[in-house]
Amino acid sequence: MRKITRRDFLCGSAAAVAGTMMFPGLASADVDTSEQVEIIMYVVSDRPAGQDVVDENLNQLLLEKLNCTLKINWIGWAEYQNKYPLLFSSGETFDIAYAATWLNFASLAQKGAFLSLDEMWEEYAPDNFALQSETALAEATISGHYYCVPTLLSTYTAYGPIYRTDLTGEDWDGVMETWEDVEEYGDAILANNQAIEPIDIYSMGPELMLTYMQSLGYMWVSKSYPWLWFDPTEENPTVKSLYQFDEIKDFLEMTARFNEKGFWSKSALSDTDSTKLQNGKSALRFHNIDTYASCVANYGESVGQSWGYSNFVADNSHLPYTQDCMVISNTSKNPERAMALINLITTDQEVFDALMYGVEGVTYELNDEGQFTITDTDLYAGGALWAARSDALVRYQAGYPEDYATKKEEIEASIVAGVNSEKFAPFVFDTSSIETELSTCVNVQQQYWWPLELGYTDKDSGLEQYQSMMEIAGIDTVIAEAQAQIDAYIASL
DSSP states (O other): OOOOOGGGGOTTSHHHHHTOOOOTTOOOOOOOOSSOEEEEEEEESOOOTTHHHHHHHHHHHHHHHHSEEEEEEEEOTTTHHHHHHHTTTSOOOOSEEEEOGGGTHHHHHHTTOBOOOTTTHHHHSHHHHHHOOHHHHHHTEETTEEOOEEOBSOOBOOOEEEEESSSSTTSOOSOOSSHHHHHHHHHHHHHHOTTSEEEOOOTTOOOHHHHHHHHTTOEESOTTSTTEEEOTTSSSOOOEEGGGOTHHHHHHHHHHHHHHHTSSOTTGGGOOOSOTTTTTSEEEEEEOHHHHHHHHHHHSGGGTOOEEEOOOOSSOOBOOGGGSEEEEBTTOSOHHHHHHHHHHHHHOHHHHHHHHTOSBTTTEEEOTTSOEEESOTTTOOOOOOGGGOBTTTOOOBTTOOTTHHHHHHHHHHHOOTTSHHHHTTTOOOOOTTSHHHHHHHHHHIIIIIHHHHTTSSOHHHHHHHHHHHHHHHTHHHHHHHHHHHHHHHHHHO
16 A cells, blocks of 8 residues: 555645544554553643633543543743753653654653653554655664654744735735835834734734845755854855844845834833734734734634735745654553554544543534634633644645745645755754853844844844844854754765
């Protein structure tokens, strides 16, 4: 039988949308279920108020299908930076944890925090293993061994403006393809709505530079450190920081002009309101296609708003599948059952729905197309185990835009395996030897680059000061390490 791949299950297929996807011909996990066990899992998110109702329903299913129950422990957003690393150094007994590139998956794997999955994955999670792409399997491999189960959901580097189309009057032609179009759009917003900020910026920091560099075809070394870039089309790319790119001066000139025009608040970096776009206080935000779809579903025609989205990324690629993944703790008492559970929640629609959406008729409802609606977001807004999502099982939210599936298919079709940025998709930046320098550089980025990016400081003297402070912070050491790892990665291909 032909191996079933991720591409067979792209979101937008009739079966996936209807929520009836099955996995014909795939084996099921061969695991001893004679003894009932409790599997303990850690996830990173705040615990929803209605989680007790969800847990009761989910565990009833798990008892029937795998003779186990699942206890989910939650590490809140306010504490994860300190508490998450301690999970793997405290000796606490648990089975599964959410992991990610942004949670230093590779570094923790090298330190022995997780069990190797070499013997268990294909035996106890065969359905999941069969659906993994070669790229995902490569990303799960650290020092020659599998250490995580990557997400089966295809996500992309595609990024660009999400914007209201009902606020410009007749002062804008509706075209959103270039940065000049962004400026024309912002001018139209100000001409028609003086109380609305054309571009959404708040205290989490701007994403203008991130999008700008991608629009030029450059690729980040790690999205966690978006001040290290290289040209993926080069045979032997050179890693550079922002101040080393000639185009950055043009970028800073543009953003200084945006600031002078009033495209964002003069106090944006102290503004903690992350809901300005949704609440009609701003008109445009740079983000991904899924955020666009969510805006349309939640703040579309039902409240008199209309939306558009453009992908500004010149060279699309898949985001690392280890951006969301699951690991088995080295303290697990039931690793085989834990692997079987991972298999179940990533390939069984009924179990996936119970984990991610809750109880049908209580926390969510489905329409005739299999699209979901959360009944009360204050009670339960959806599960936080993002690593469980797959192209096959994830459901569209009711009200998603008609062009969502088409836009995703266009992005997928533009990606060619082994070429340009996609060639580097499996690359994982190991930061274990430069953690001190990176931490200092992150602080410099926020203190000196963010105000510069928003035009709050002079573009020439500000850029010089930024470079000086980054060099003091140890950027040269970071660049040298990143370059060595990129070179080694290319040599391994």
